Amino acid sequence: MALNYCYAYPLRWVCEPQYQFPMKRMYAAVVAIAFCCAANDNSYAQANPDNATWKMQPVSIQTRWAKNVTPQNVLPEYPRPQMVRSEWQNLNGLWEYAITGKDAAKPAQFDGQILVPFPIESALSGVQKPLLPTQRLWYKRSISKPDVTVGKRVLLHFGAVDWDAKVYLNGKEVGGHTGGYQNFSFDITDALKDGTNQLEVAVFDPTDQGINPHGKQVLNPQNIMYTASSGIWQTVWMETVPSAYINNIRLTPDIDKGSLKLEVLTAGKTGDYTVEAIASNGKRVKGKPNAELLLPVPDAKLWSPDQPNLYNLNVKLLYKGKVVDTIGSYFGMRKIEVKKDEKGVDRLFLNNKYTYHLGVLDQGFWPEGLYTAPTDDALQFDIMAIRNMGYNTIRKHIKLEPARWYYHADKAGMLVWQDMVTCANDKPEAKAAFEKENKENIAQLYNYPSIVIWVLFNEGWARYDQKRLTEWMKKEDPSRIVNGHTGENYDRDAPQDVSQKWASSDLTDIHDYPGPGIPPALPGKARVLGEWGGVRVPTLKHQWNDMEGWGYIQVPASAFKMKYDSLIKNLKKFEEQGLSGSIYTEPFDVETEENGMMTYDREVIKVAPEELRNIHGQILAQAKNYAATIGVFQAKIADTANPDLQYATLLEQFKNGKKDSAFLRDLTLMAVRLKDDINMYKLCNTYLSQLSEPMTLNTLTFIDRFTFSINDVGFNIIQKNKEKAIEILGYKKVNDILKSCIFEDEIKPYVSDIKINPDWNVLEKKLVNKYNAPGEEILLTAKSTHMLNRKDWPNFVASTSALVNKYGQNMSTTTLNNYAWTIFENVSDTSLLKEALVWSRASLQDEISPDKYDTYANLLHKIGRQKEAVEWEQKAVDMQPGPNVFTQTLEKMKRGEKTWN
Structure with a gap:
């Protein structure tokens, strides 16, 4: 576990396929390059003159459906297609919202209005603010009491709320739910009063910082992780039901026996009740509720990607022969299994026929709505676009979608691999939450014929007890x-x-980027390629962030078709060897991830769909027949021309006086791509110096990428507008920008050689007076690193302890762990070891790993606390069992031997 520390100054270039930026933000002993999710300058905002209190917030790119969203038109469709009733009320629209401390009392005043059900971080919410793990989000709106005569009951439904929700009606709590992806309901009849009622919802969402299962939404987005989605993010609605009613149904097709197993689950007292179900084939079944019934489906029209046949189903609840409740539903007859083909190879079979699963990895994110699609048409478009490309499978990646998404998949004949949502960490509470939510996920999605595969764990993320x-x-x-x-x-x-x-x-199942590849053959198991591809094709003017696009490999638009065709030809070879399915990354760009077949705004497709279908026909013959109906799919074909060929002409226009903002921004990025460093800085500073309103996400992101010195225009903009910048970018990002520049100009000359021993008191007085907290923090960081490299352990400990005590919340737990390990390896002074023990303990606050347990245990052991040391080292062994350094260290501790040299 030996560590090498060095100074990391911005002295070289990052060799990224399209852009190069000078390396920066590298003032700490442990170096990390952080990529942020941001926007470029062609921002949009949807204003509504009839609702002056709400408007869509600026966003770098948006889909064509965003303009159709108004407070009067927010996902108005019935949200539950497999249990349809007529008496219901949609509660989407404008609600009041407030953000308080997590443990604060219910707010007396609210902050403004939010458009439900869009996450508070999204542009369509009208708020576009992050919800921190230290905060709670409150919603409030008025509702009217429905007609509850003749013993009717009122149910309040939530499609999904991320993560911990408590619901209040007229000040009284009526229920709560934990789980960011599951629907839940409460009977609110007894809490309703005549006339107007006040409905409130309180939400706590630690995003990726708690025990909650979560997808790829994080507080600080980076490559392969995206902007958080907190709070209400699916439709909220009420419906009126009788005193005894159908609460759920469970449908299991059996194509070999020609029947549908049906369970009608009810709520309320149903002692004298019966149920009846009638399918669109004319067959019916009668029986008792909450019992297994068999509905005949002879000579069934089977459901498949090529013929997605669905049967309508009408289910009734009767009391002494009189119908009291009715729901409309549907089902599909299909069968999925692994069995041997004619050559004895284990394959995926659909309806007793080998069917190759040619699929894509669908993240389910939207530029303006994040987790929430702007409209139902948009939700359906994604599925139809994927089919139009010639795929027959979607792997829904670490997210559950609204019920209507699966309904559209059922109708389209799309095979779905449904991921479970990742367990947060190895804490017992996190595992319990993961298992609870998995059970709810399966129950919630059980009836959709499109779902053919459940996916438990992804790439080892928080994996445990896999077999069980x-x-x-x-x-x-x-x-x-x-x-x-x-x-x-x-x-x-x-x-x-x-x-x-x-x-x-x-x-x-393996992942192979760019691939393709094939996993090993094991008896009774089909072989699939769970992820592959990831080819980045940047599409100018259609990027979430025009400076930070990313992919596993990159090709220009002009070469992508040929590249993809060659990949599919290789994939065909693996299919012939026994591969049964493959999931390409991915159908749409997602934020900075630009390896989609289409851009994030769904405006540009990077290979013409008819050409994609022909390419896919090499492995899935029927792909050529998957063309969308005219009018269903609309997209431009990617321009294969190289705009950078115009650079010299455009630069001349700049020198002749052309200086409008969009032109300067584009030209700056063109200069970056062409490595014209001299003109890049000139263009950048000209662009920033003339902006009338620099305090936008897109401009601040630009500043972050092009600010390296206290003399840069961007540094002065941040300094003058620090509070506003923090509100938009967050404290850490703004602090990092300032610290990087301060280090470069004010500190770096004094620590460029370990032989130098600067007057730290003079530096401290100068930097704190001039820059306040960022100056002090970066000075302490630089001092710690300098003392470490000089191996001046007493001063290293003193400066690091000062840094941890005052700015520890800004330090990564990995850095804290590394600092603590360095002291363990190099110091015998008990007082210094105890200081390092404090740092090590702080590193255990999140992102627990066996290395961190091991560091803490070794420090305890070295200062003589052997019993505690053994307990902590055992935790490291439990996390990573088997013969390894942790088991060896544990045995030494038990014997009382030294674990250090």
């Missing part, structure tokens, strides 16, 4: 295939026992 949980999932739903672990690390060239890598799973 895979077997539990198969028992919970024997009608589907279970993928216990997609993306298992696997070296096909190294001898190894792979039998446990996919224990109890129906599939072996």
Whole structure:
């Protein structure tokens, strides 16, 4: 665990495929390059003159459907297509909102209006503010009491609220729910009063900082992670039901027996009640509620990607022969399994026929709505666009969608691999939440014929008890295939026992970027490629962030079709060897991730759809027949011309006086791509110096990328507008920009050589007076690093302790752990070791790892607290069992031996 520390100054270039930026923000001992999610300058905002209190906030790009969103027209469709009733009221629209401290009392005053159900971080919410783990989000609106004569009941439904919701009616709590992806309901009849009622919802969402299962939404977005989505993000609605009513149905098709197993689950007293179900084929079944019934479906029209046949289903609840409740539903007859083909190869079979799953990894994000699609048409478009490209499968990645998404997938004949949402960490409470929500996920999505595979774990993220949980999932739903672990690390060239890598799973599954590749063959398991591809094709003017696009590999638009065709030809070879499915990353760009077949705004497709279908026809013959109906799909074909060829002409226009903002921004980025450093800085400073309103997300992101010195225009803009900048970018990002520049100009000359011993008191007085907290923090950071490199351990400990005590909340836990380990390795002074123990303890506050447990245990051991040391080292062993350095260290501790040299 030896660590090498060095100074990391911005002395070289980052060799990124399209852009190069000088390296910066590298003033700490442990270096990290952080990429932020941001926007470029062609911002949009949807204003509504009839609702002056609400407007869509600026966003770098937006889809064509965003303009159709108004407070009077917010996802008005019935939200639950498999249980349709007529008496319902949509509660989407303008609500009041307030953000308070997590433990604060209910707010007396609210901050403004929010458009439900868009996450508070989204542009369409009208708020576009982050919700921090230290905060609570409050919603409020008025509702009227529906007609509840003749014993009717009123149900309040939430499609999804992320993460911990408590619901109040007229000041009284009527219920709560934890889980960011599951629908939930309360009977609010008894809490309603005549006339107007006050409905309030309080939401706590730690995003990626708590025990809550969460997707790829994070507080600080970076590559492969995206902007957080907190609070209400699916439709809120009320419906009126009788005193005894149909609460749910459970549908299991059996195509071999020609029947549908049906369970009608009810609520209320149903002792003298019966149920009746009638399918659109004319067949019916009668029986008792909450019992298994068999509905005949002879000579069934099977559901498949090529013929997505669905049967309508009418379900009635009767009291002594009189109908008291009715729902409309539907079902599909299909069967999914792993079995051997005519050559004895284990394959994926649909309806007793081998069917290759040619799919994409769909994240389900929207530029203006984040987790929430702007309209139902937009939601449907994504599925139809993917089918129009010639795919028959979607892997829904670490997210559950609204019920209507699965309804559209059912109608389109799209096979769906449904991921479970990632467990947060290894804490017992996190595991309990993960398992609770998995059970709810399967129950909620059970009836959709499109879902054919459950995916338990992804790439080892917070994986535990894989065999047990895979077997539990198969028992919970024997009608589907279970993928216990997609993306298992696997070296096909190294001898190894792979039998446990996919224990109890129906599939072996690897990820291979760019790939393609194939996992090993194991008896009884089909072989699939859970992720591959990731080819970045930047599309100017259609980027979330025009400076930070990312992909696994990159090709220009002109070369993408040929590249993709060659990849599919290789994929076909693996299919012939036994591969049954593949998931390409991905159908749409997502924020800075630009490896989609279409841009994030769904405006540009990077290969013409008819050409994609022909390419896919090499592996899936029927792909050529997946063309969308005219009018359903609309997109421009990517321009394959190289705009940078015009650079010299455009630069001449700049020198001749052309200086409008959009032109200067584009030209600056063009200069970056062409490595014209001299003109890049001139263009950048000209652009920033003439902006009338620099305090926008897009401009501040630009400033972040092009500000390296206290003399840069961007630094002065941040300094003069610090509070506003923090509100937009967050404290850490703004602080990092300032510290980087201060270090470059004010500190770097004094620490460029370890032989130099500057007068730290003079520097401190100068920097604190001039720059306040950022000056002091970067000085302490530089001092710690300098003392470390000089191996001046007493002064290193003193400066680091001062840094931790005052600015520890800004330090990464990895840095704290590394500092503590360095003292353990190099120091015997007990007082210094105790200081390092404090840092080590602080590193355990999140992102727990065996390395951090090991550091803490070793420090305890070295200062003589052997019993405690053994307890903590055991935690490291529990996290990473087997013969390794942790088990060796534990044995030494138990014997009372030294664990240091």
